[in-house]
Amino acid sequence: MTLKTTLTINGKDRVVDADPRTSLLDALRHHLDLTGTKKGCDHGQCGACTVIVNGRRINSCLTLACMHDGDEITTIEGLGTPEQMSAMQDAFVRHDGFQCGYCTAGQICSATAMLDEARDGWPSNVSDTLDGDVTLSEAEISERMSGNLCRCSAYPGIVNAIRDVAEGGSK
Amino acid sequence: MRDFDYARAETRADATSHSGAGAQIIAGGTNLLDLMKLEVMSPDKVVDINRLDLHKITPTDEGGLRIGALVSNSDVAAHETVRRDYEVLSRALLSGATGQLRNKATTGGNLLQRTRCPYFYDTAMPCNKRVPGTGCQAKEGFNRILAILGTSEHCIATHPSDMAVAMMALGAVVEIENAEGETRNVPLDDFYCLPGDRPDVESVLEPGDLITAVVLPEPLDGTHIYRKVRDRSSYAFALVSVAAVIHVVDGRIATAALAFGGLAPKPWRNAEVEQALIGNAPSDDLFGKAADILLADAKGYGANDFKIPLARRTLKAVLRQATETAQ
Numbered sequence: 402m403t404l405k406t407t408l409t410i411n412g413k414d415r416v417v418d419a420d421p422r423t424s425l426l427d428a429l430r431h432h433l434d435l436t437g438t439k440k441g442c443d444h445g446q447c448g449a450c451t452v453i454v455n456g457r458r459i460n461s462c463l464t465l466a467c468m469h470d471g472d473e474i475t476t477i478e479g480l481g482t483p484e485q486m487s488a489m490q491d492a493f494v495r496h497d498g499f500q501c502g503y504c505t506a507g508q509i510c511s512a513t514a515m516l517d518e519a520r521d522g523w524p525s526n527v528s529d530t531l532d533g534d535v536t537l538s539e540a541e542i543s544e545r546m547s548g549n550l551c552r553c554s555a556y557p558g559i560v561n562a563i564r565d566v567a568e569g570g571s572k
Numbered sequence: 573m574r575d576f577d578y579a580r581a582e583t584r585a586d587a588t589s590h591s592g593a594g595a596q597i598i599a600g601g602t603n604l605l606d607l608m609k610l611e612v613m614s615p616d617k618v619v620d621i622n623r624l625d626l627h628k629i630t631p632t633d634e635g636g637l638r639i640g641a642l643v644s645n646s647d648v649a650a651h652e653t654v655r656r657d658y659e660v661l662s663r664a665l666l667s668g669a670t671g672q673l674r675n676k677a678t679t680g681g682n683l684l685q686r687t688r689c690p691y692f693y694d695t696a697m698p699c700n701k702r703v704p705g706t707g708c709q710a711k712e713g714f715n716r717i718l719a720i721l722g723t724s725e726h727c728i729a730t731h732p733s734d735m736a737v738a739m740m741a742l743g744a745v746v747e748i749e750n751a752e753g754e755t756r757n758v759p760l761d762d763f764y765c766l767p768g769d770r771p772d773v774e775s776v777l778e779p780g781d782l783i784t785a786v787v788l789p790e791p792l793d794g795t796h797i798y799r800k801v802r803d804r805s806s807y808a809f810a811l812v813s814v815a816a817v818i819h820v821v822d823g824r825i826a827t828a829a830l831a832f833g834g835l836a837p838k839p840w841r842n843a844e845v846e847q848a849l850i851g852n853a854p855s856d857d858l859f860g861k862a863a864d865i866l867l868a869d870a871k872g873y874g875a876n877d878f879k880i881p882l883a884r885r886t887l888k889a890v891l892r893q894a895t896e897t898a899q
Contacts (some may be wrong), residue, residue, distance in 0.1 A: 404578060418789070421578035421618070424605070444606050445673060457675040463602045464676060467578055468620050515671060523650040526666040526806065531655040547806035550671025 404467045408437065412478030421467050423437035426450045428466035429476060435507045437477040441550075451507040451514075452476050458514035460548075477506035480513060488569065489513050492562035501552030509548045512563045515545050519567070537567045574614040584782060588751040590619040593779045596705075597621055598729035599642055599678040603671075603685040611695055612702060626680075626784055629653070635790040638747075641680030641783045645669070645735065648679060657724075659790035660815050663798035664738035670807050671708050680783035683736055683746065683763070684775070687837075688809055690714055698725045701771040714876040717811065719762065719882070721867075721868070722836035727771030728873055731838050732809050736760065738798055740839040741815040741830035745787045751780035771837075791838035792829055795894040796821030800833070801886055810834035812879055812886045817850075820896035825849045832866070835883055842866055854895035859888040 406417045408425060410433065423472070426443075429435040434481045441449030445463040453462045453475040471568040481487035486494070489509050508569045519541075522533030526538065535541065542560050581587035591597050594613035598604055599622065607613040624639040629651050637658070638650055645875045648654055651663035669677065691697045691710045697698035709887040710728050711719055718728045744760045758776060765773050777783070802808040813833035819826045832840040845866045852858050863884040871881045 402577075421576065422573045437584065443609065445602055448670070448672060451672055457644075459670050459676045460602070460672045461672075463605050465601065465605070465618075465620075468598070468622055470580075510896075511672065518646075518650075518671065521650070523646065524655065524666060526663075526664065528666075531659060531662055533655070536591075544806055545671055548672045551843075 406467045406470045408466070408469055408493060409471070409473045411475060417466050418464060420445070421465060423466045424462050425454075425464045425466045425469060425474075426461035427450070429461060429474075432466075435478055436474050438510075439503055439506055441504065446550070447504070447507075448511055449504050449507040451511040451549065453510055453514045456514070456517065458511050476490070477510055482523075487513065488566050489516075489562070492565045493559070495567060496558045496562040497555065498558040498562040499551070499555050504549060504551045504553075505512065508546070508551065508559055511549045512559075512566075515542075516567055519545070537564060539564070542567075573608050573626075574611060576608075576615055577618050578615040578647060580623060580624055581619055584624060584749055584784070585753065587619055587624060588749060588753075588780045590617065591782065592751075595619055595779075597782065598645070598683040600676040601681075602673050602677045602732065604683065607686060607693075610693060612693055615619050615810070619813055621782070630743075632787060636786045636794055639786045639788070640643055640678050641785055642678050645674040645679070645682055646671070648735075649674065658742060659786075659796035660740075660741060660798050660817055661735070661738040663796065663816055664734040664800075664813075667798060667800045667810075667813075668734040679735070679786055680879060682733055683739075683783065683786070683864045684777075685732055686774075688720060688731040688732050692729060698786045700790050701767075701774075703727055704770070704772045711873050714803060714875065715873045717809065717834075718873065719836050720831075720870040720872055720876060720879050721840055722838065723871065724769065724771070724871075727767035727837065728769070730834055731764065731836070733839065734798070734800065734810060734813060734833055737810075737813055737831045738815040738834035739818060740841050741790070741829045742792065743789050743829070745789075746783060747785040747787055748777065749782045749784050750778065755784070758841070760786075774776050774837075792817040792827065793811050793820070794827060794829075799886060799889050799890050799893075801882060811848040812883045814886050814890045816894055818891065818892050820854065820895050824851060824853050830887075832883065834885055835870075835879065842884050849891070854891065855892045856892075859891040860884075862891065863887050 439449040441447035445460040449462040519535045595617040681693045786867040800813040817829040828846045
């Protein structure tokens with residue numbers, strides 16, 4: 402049995418006709434040829450598959466494509482292109498926020514949506530108060546990005562890139 | 573992952589009529605799909621309830637808060653009223669999982685997440701929770717993260733939720749609708765079952781039941797604390813956690829609400845611990861007595877023996893912190 406699901410991906414309607422077991426991640430990579438999103442652990446532990454669904458970052462490996470009929474999805478391909486990078490992509494390049502690059506698409510999607518969460522006043526586990534006044538210190542960024550692992554341990558560059566964008570106010 | 577029939581529920585009646593024996597409701601899916609990939613769970617049918625109108629947080633007539641079953645963990649933690657009046661719940665949620673998981677995981681799903689006992693996850697191993705009657709090797713095996721209270725000879729699994737621990741301290745009630753369209757309200761403390769000789773039965777939910785909301789009573793006065801002790805400072809389950817709302821008036825503890833995570837097969841609450849504190853002036857002696865009561869029946873299984881002194885110290889530290897700030 403297959404199911405038809407319409408997804409709005411990076412602003413374009415795309416139809417996936419797939420087994421209901423197909424994760425959103427596999428739909429992107431194997432059915433829609435959007436291979437920028439990476440499969441790391443496939444269990445929600447590494448964050449390499451992070452995409453933005455209806456404005457919020459999620460692990461695309463831990464959800465079924467058929468659950469997202471009509472949803473708006475942004476992948477790394479939708480954030481920018483090599484010629485016209487988003488502010489976060491550009492900052493990752495400038496700050497050496499990667500080595501092998503495998504986790505990078507997930508890191509950038511996650512960081513992009515994380516800045517929106519902070520802008521909306523969402524507190525984190527390391528926030529002193531819950532009053533919504535968020536300053537993205539190194540500790541705050543590390544905590545908020547703890548769902549994205551980097552085995553090359555490019556964390557200092559990743560944190561610097563995110564801080565740069567957060568403080569620059571552009572995205 | 574085993575094949576399954578997928579059904580999308582458009583109404584609550586749809587959801588309850590589809591979700592009989594062999595079916596599994598999917599909301600966020602962050603735990604269920606993980607378990608289905610490993611074939612720890614293999615439902616015949618998956619009922620997607622994400623279209624149901626259960627996404628709202630609304631005040632109740634009684635001065636409390638009704639949290640729809642599909643509200644994400646992120647949205648509960650960030651909700652203005654929760655942050656202001658139920659701080660312990662925001663703190664508990666923010667201590668769990670990651671940003672991505674909290675965005676997807678729902679209130680109802682968080683209550684129903686399964687244990688992270690390694691024997692439950694490993695389909696090559698016997699496990700009374702996964703396959704009733706096969707035995708429990710955790711008791712003599714790798715049990716560092718497992719329970720010291722409320723266990724049975726058949727299962728020593730812990731409930732993994734942080735959210736539910738805070739809700740237990742707050743006296744939350746689970747709102748459930750059945751296939752006949754009837755609603756019942758079950759206090760969270762009565763919602764979970766201890767393993768006994770049926771560790772596969774984890775709650776009072778029957779086939780066809782749908783959690784529609786969690787209802788919080790009026791906010792509790794006092795200092796709210798959620799303290800979680802774990803192996804690393806982010807994205808790890810609790811070894812021991814304490815949710816506390818402690819109110820000190822005129823130098824004495826006027827009210828105390830306490831619940832514990834990482835210690836038992838369900839979020840653990842013991843009214844005797846609270847009664848021992850209420851009416852008394854805070855002191856190290858008093859806190860020690862409270863810990864004695866909490867841990868009177870605690871039983872370690874070797875690798876998790878450390879949880880007994882750790883629970884004692886964590887409880888005392890929380891009580892100290894709660895009463896110092898209040899004085």
